[in-house]
Amino acid sequence: MFDTLTDKLGVAFKHLTAKGRLTAEDVEAGLREVRLALLEADVNYKVAREFVERVRDRAVGADVLQSLTPGQQVIKLVFGELVELLGGEDQALSYSPEPPTVVLLVGLQGAGKTTTAVKLSLLVRGEGHRPALVAADLRRSAAVEQLQILAAEHQVPVLVPETGRGLAHGVAAAVQAARRQGHDVVLVDTSGRLHLDQPLMDELAEIRSAVRVHHSLLVVDAMTGQEAVRVAGSFKEQVGVDGIILTKLDGDARGGAALSMRAAIGLRVWYCGVGERPRDLEPFHPERMARRILGMGDVLTLIERSQEQISEEEAVSAQERMREGRLTLDDFVTQLRQLRRLGPLESILGLMPGGRELMRAQGSALPGEAELRRLEAIVLSMTPEERRKPETVDSSRRRRIARGSGTTPAEVSRLIKGFEQMRSMMKGLSGAGGRRRLAQELLKTPRGRTPLIGG
Amino acid sequence: MSDPGGGRRPRWWRRLPRRLDRLGSGLGHQLRARLAHGAVDAATLEEIFELLVASDCGAPMAEELVQGLRERAERERLRAPAELLAGLRSEMESKLGGRNRELRLGGTPGVWLVAGVNGSGKTTTVAKLAARIKAQGLTPLVAAGDTFRAAAQDQLRRLVEPLGVDVVGHRPGADPAAVVYDAMEAARARRRDLVLVDTAGRLHTKDNLMQELAKVRRVIAASIPDQPEESLLVLDAYVGANALAQARAFSEVIGATGVVLTKLDGSARGGYVFQVERELDLPVKLVGTGEGSDDLDDFDPAAYVSALLADEAV
Numbered sequence A: 001m002f003d004t005l006t007d008k009l010g011v012a013f014k015h016l017t018a019k020g021r022l023t024a025e026d027v028e029a030g031l032r033e034v035r036l037a038l039l040e041a042d043v044n045y046k047v048a049r050e051f052v053e054r055v056r057d058r059a060v061g062a063d064v065l066q067s068l069t070p071g072q073q074v075i076k077l078v079f080g081e082l083v084e085l086l087g088g089e090d091q092a093l094s095y096s097p098e099p100p101t102v103v104l105l106v107g108l109q110g111a112g113k114t115t116t117a118v119k120l121s122l123l124v125r126g127e128g129h130r131p132a133l134v135a136a137d138l139r140r141s142a143a144v145e146q147l148q149i150l151a152a153e154h155q156v157p158v159l160v161p162e163t164g165r166g167l168a169h170g171v172a173a174a175v176q177a178a179r180r181q182g183h184d185v186v187l188v189d190t191s192g193r194l195h196l197d198q199p200l201m202d203e204l205a206e207i208r209s210a211v212r213v214h215h216s217l218l219v220v221d222a223m224t225g226q227e228a229v230r231v232a233g234s235f236k237e238q239v240g241v242d243g244i245i246l247t248k249l250d251g252d253a254r255g256g257a258a259l260s261m262r263a264a265i266g267l268r269v270w271y272c273g274v275g276e277r278p279r280d281l282e283p284f285h286p287e288r289m290a291r292r293i294l295g296m297g298d299v300l301t302l303i304e305r306s307q308e309q310i311s312e313e314e315a316v317s318a319q320e321r322m323r324e325g326r327l328t329l330d331d332f333v334t335q336l337r338q339l340r341r342l343g344p345l346e347s348i349l350g351l352m353p354g355g356r357e358l359m360r361a362q363g364s365a366l367p368g369e370a371e372l373r374r375l376e377a378i379v380l381s382m383t384p385e386e387r388r389k390p391e392t393v394d395s396s397r398r399r400r401i402a403r404g405s406g407t408t409p410a411e412v413s414r415l416i417k418g419f420e421q422m423r424s425m426m427k428g429l430s431g432a433g434g435r436r437r438l439a440q441e442l443l444k445t446p447r448g449r450t451p452l453i454g455g
Numbered sequence B: 001m002s003d004p005g006g007g008r009r010p011r012w013w014r015r016l017p018r019r020l021d022r023l024g025s026g027l028g029h030q031l032r033a034r035l036a037h038g039a040v041d042a043a044t045l046e047e048i049f050e051l052l053v054a055s056d057c058g059a060p061m062a063e064e065l066v067q068g069l070r071e072r073a074e075r076e077r078l079r080a081p082a083e084l085l086a087g088l089r090s091e092m093e094s095k096l097g098g099r100n101r102e103l104r105l106g107g108t109p110g111v112w113l114v115a116g117v118n119g120s121g122k123t124t125t126v127a128k129l130a131a132r133i134k135a136q137g138l139t140p141l142v143a144a145g146d147t148f149r150a151a152a153q154d155q156l157r158r159l160v161e162p163l164g165v166d167v168v169g170h171r172p173g174a175d176p177a178a179v180v181y182d183a184m185e186a187a188r189a190r191r192r193d194l195v196l197v198d199t200a201g202r203l204h205t206k207d208n209l210m211q212e213l214a215k216v217r218r219v220i221a222a223s224i225p226d227q228p229e230e231s232l233l234v235l236d237a238y239v240g241a242n243a244l245a246q247a248r249a250f251s252e253v254i255g256a257t258g259v260v261l262t263k264l265d266g267s268a269r270g271g272y273v274f275q276v277e278r279e280l281d282l283p284v285k286l287v288g289t290g291e292g293s294d295d296l297d298d299f300d301p302a303a304y305v306s307a308l309l310a311d312e313a314v
């Protein structure tokens, strides 16, 4: 029940491909599917309409009508066009030669500004700078405390503006204080506000005129619908916005807002929020975003992450044992840990085409940290023999293991069942080319259709 | 124009359309301009489709509404722009008709569970509900079930303690189910009428977090019969198609009994509620229209449709 754009285009163009050649009417029918699917991904309706116009022009010009696989051609065009629109020069925080570099975070209520401020401070520190935060949200209750708690966990200092002479003045003074304390980057968290709220929009403009802001970033929830364009346009016009931070991409929102804001207002996404924790910030990749909007999953990210996180040695030794059919329960727990390191399972599966269906079907996700510890405790309560041959664990052994690990016999048998499943799943994927084959497997669109886009 | 809402106009609705008119973006505004040109041709219907999509009704629902209008226009021989607009209004209202939108409050104590994705407006809604219950002469108690987000309990306390409502909370990182259990015990001991449960925001795709919420609900059900009598899903009007996915997942886990549509004081209308109501058989019960503790109103379908159409004549 997760209709992706890929699915829909697949259906539309399957029909077209069957005929071999396309008529102009066929193209229209296909493009209507493209448009509907973009709308389903929350792409603004005007942007979707204009996008389809562009693709139509290209489609006609590119001799798609004569090609033997017009469906794939059109989809390639759609994808290429999307990437081009989303792309452009890479944008990232840059640092002023005259410190402090001031970054202002603005947006609607609940978008993720405070969380993002802390995430950015860690990013900045990682690039060798000394960040400080200014808590300029004095409206929402306990917003200052929220920022202070998050920042303190990572030893980033927080300055709270004095408002005796107005918020803008207070923020300017806080920025100066930060500079005197030797901070060369200052990130300013502001209150959420509606773009319709004139006094509050004026307040931001005042901050901008009181403080030399180098980057003004609009924080936008990836789940935002059709209004994204109006909101972003309004903030840009009234406050000035240089770029977007798209938050909550760890969910299943398709994030059409990214395309909308880029196409309609020219604002590009700089970074993506992928979780509630301060480390959950990623650079923006136009291709991945395009795939996501099109519902094609994001295999690239997954493969990159797995290469970063799992050392070659770890992978090789486990693979060898797997090939020789010697996979043990110890390996099982190690593997769970490795998978865990790739990120939350939801986000891993979310990156795979069909991953969400799989997750739904499976019903349960990977264990969390606490569960992992229980699983480890279970394995540690087993004899080496039992770890190698879990099939020897009968009900009296199960009870012993459960007692030893402070768990229940049911948990023990669930672990063993999971292990056996994994062993059989891994069989087909072991060996040197395993990872590549896994990737190829993943690149296939769901339900066994051939890949719609090569590479 | 006629007033199918029967004259009873909630105060929030009076505030909304004027704003939309100022933006020149009201659906009714554009529709009237369009329909003034004459008959319902394909281009007009296409435009109505787009305008519905622009309110986040979703393409399938927009198509359905347009189709309904087309048939109605033929059947009832609608011609004049005002007639067509009234026809569209009826189509939309009929989709929202026949639902019981009353909040249930009967348990001793009753329990209302409030859940939703991050930043949707749960805590604010809990505070608003506390204020409303209090104003009705009843005694609410609030459970600080968000033990995850930094300063979540502080936020809640500062919102509800000035109202004279007490909060039961644990340390950060505590098990929310335990907080809720203690809150129910406290409510019984202190003879409170209602426990309002705030919960941490969570994306509906996070299985472990959804399981945590399921556990909260189980603990409530196990300790007080027939509770929670309300499980409210808080949806942000600015959200698009994802709202449907949220509604599906949360309904399943908390057995949602109603939706609170927040941030309607903004420019977004949350048109996805047409789909949510039908697909999940889930009524919108309340709307959030601001950040203050009295910015909460009962959902009124006729007024809502008016706000969508930005139809100042009603």
Ligand SMILES: Nc1nc2c(ncn2[C@@H]2O[C@H](COP(=O)(O)OP(=O)(O)OP(=O)(O)O)[C@@H](O)[C@H]2O)c(=O)[nH]1
Pocket: A109, A110, A140, A192, A194, B116, B117, B118, B119, B120, B121, B122, B123, B124, B125, B146, B149, B152, B199, B200, B201, B202, B262, B263, B264, B265, B266, B287, B288, B289, B290, B291, B295
């Ligand atoms: N304009 C407007 N803002 C609202 C409304 N409801 C909530 N907010 C604001 O939205 C932001 C988030 O509200 P919260 O109540 O903290 O949301 P939450 O769902 O508890 O958030 P988390 O617990 O962080 O997931 C705050 O700035 C609120 O003031 C509303 O109806 N209108």
Ligand SMILES: Nc1nc2c(ncn2[C@@H]2O[C@H](COP(=O)(O)OP(=O)(O)O)[C@@H](O)[C@H]2O)c(=O)[nH]1
Pocket: A107, A108, A109, A110, A111, A112, A113, A114, A115, A116, A192, A219, A247, A248, A249, A250, A251, A272, A273, A274, A275, A276, A280, B118, B119, B149, B201, B203
């Ligand atoms: N899952 C997820 N949650 C996020 C992300 N960014 C922020 N949040 C959550 O969204 C809610 C609102 O965030 P907050 O930073 O307080 O928003 P603000 O009101 O704009 O300052 C909080 O519950 C955050 O934990 C993200 O990238 N992913």
Ligand SMILES: [Mg+2]
Pocket: A113, A114, A115, A137, A140, A143, A189, A190, A191, A192
């Ligand atoms: Mg904030």
Ligand SMILES: [Mg+2]
Pocket: B122, B123, B124, B146, B152, B198, B199, B200, B201
């Ligand atoms: Mg909250």
